[in-house]
Amino acid sequence: MPLNLLEKKQAEDRKKLLEERGVTLDKLKKDINSAATKEPTKEELAYEIQLSKLQKSINKEIKRNIDTIVEEGATNDKLDFFLTVTLAAIVTDFASRITLFNDTLYDNTLYNTLGINNIPSNITKEMSASWIKENVDLIKGVNQRQVSQIQASMLRATRTGASTKDLQSELNKIFKSGRNNVSFIARDQVSKFNGQIDRVKQMEIGVKQYTWITRGDDRVRPEHAAREGMTFDWDNAPSGGHPAQAPGCRCKAKPILDSIIGVKTT
Numbered sequence: 001m002p003l004n005l006l007e008k009k010q011a012e013d014r015k016k017l018l019e020e021r022g023v024t025l026d027k028l029k030k031d032i033n034s035a036a037t038k039e040p041t042k043e044e045l046a047y048e049i050q051l052s053k054l055q056k057s058i059n060k061e062i063k064r065n066i067d068t069i070v071e072e073g074a075t076n077d078k079l080d081f082f083l084t085v086t087l088a089a090i091v092t093d094f095a096s097r098i099t100l101f102n103d104t105l106y107d108n109t110l111y112n113t114l115g116i117n118n119i120p121s122n123i124t125k126e127m128s129a130s131w132i133k134e135n136v137d138l139i140k141g142v143n144q145r146q147v148s149q150i151q152a153s154m155l156r157a158t159r160t161g162a163s164t165k166d167l168q169s170e171l172n173k174i175f176k177s178g179r180n181n182v183s184f185i186a187r188d189q190v191s192k193f194n195g196q197i198d199r200v201k202q203m204e205i206g207v208k209q210y211t212w213i214t215r216g217d218d219r220v221r222p223e224h225a226a227r228e229g230m231t232f233d234w235d236n237a238p239s240g241g242h243p244a245q246a247p248g249c250r251c252k253a254k255p256i257l258d259s260i261i262g263v264k265t266t
Helices: 005-020 025-037 041-064 066-072 077-108 110-114 121-160 164-204
Strands: 209-213 231-233 252-256
Touching: 005 110, 025 077, 025 110, 025 209, 025 252, 041 066, 041 077, 041 121, 041 164, 066 121, 077 110, 077 121, 077 164, 121 164, 164 252
Parallel strands: none
Antiparallel strands: 209 231, 209 252
């Protein structure tokens, strides 16, 4: 991608700074690979565990008050507490953990090597607030649908005269589906948030393009597998979005630094 005069001057200055600091191209490539391959796997697992525990408590409370919930179509104080205070506390905590993971990764690799300060904190705060709201809404949505499905199943069982065993089997499937949905949300949202921070951090330091990187396993979408190693512009998302934007996508964006140091790094 062609650089304008100002960008060329900035690239020349940064290249000179790297040379003065003794930063080699190999060192820079190593940092690029670190930023592109390291994942918040610990944070993802811990988030899934915490949300799964919360969902287990929610399901237990629903089972304990199932008749009231079906008849009145309402929750109770304990369920409301789980889905407001407890849920918000968990999500807020993990927004901080994921941000810290990404900050530490970039501070110790690209930002440190390039001599660049971190992005303004207000940007990550806005991103965190949006992510927290989205996650709270997603988990609440799972439980709202779950309660509606339970109501429908119990009313249908009453009309058809279904056996207690059959009804219990159907309810168990609903609860299992809810747990699975929550687990997927946890995994998907950690990857998505980390990818969003990647994008902002790369663009803030002048990165215009990235190389699409996949996990290279059989869970990768065929259309994403076809993008492995391809170059994309941050300002022009491909069909389905940038890496980690599509549901369940675990792909990463490997930054191309040519535009900010004036040296080919790919």
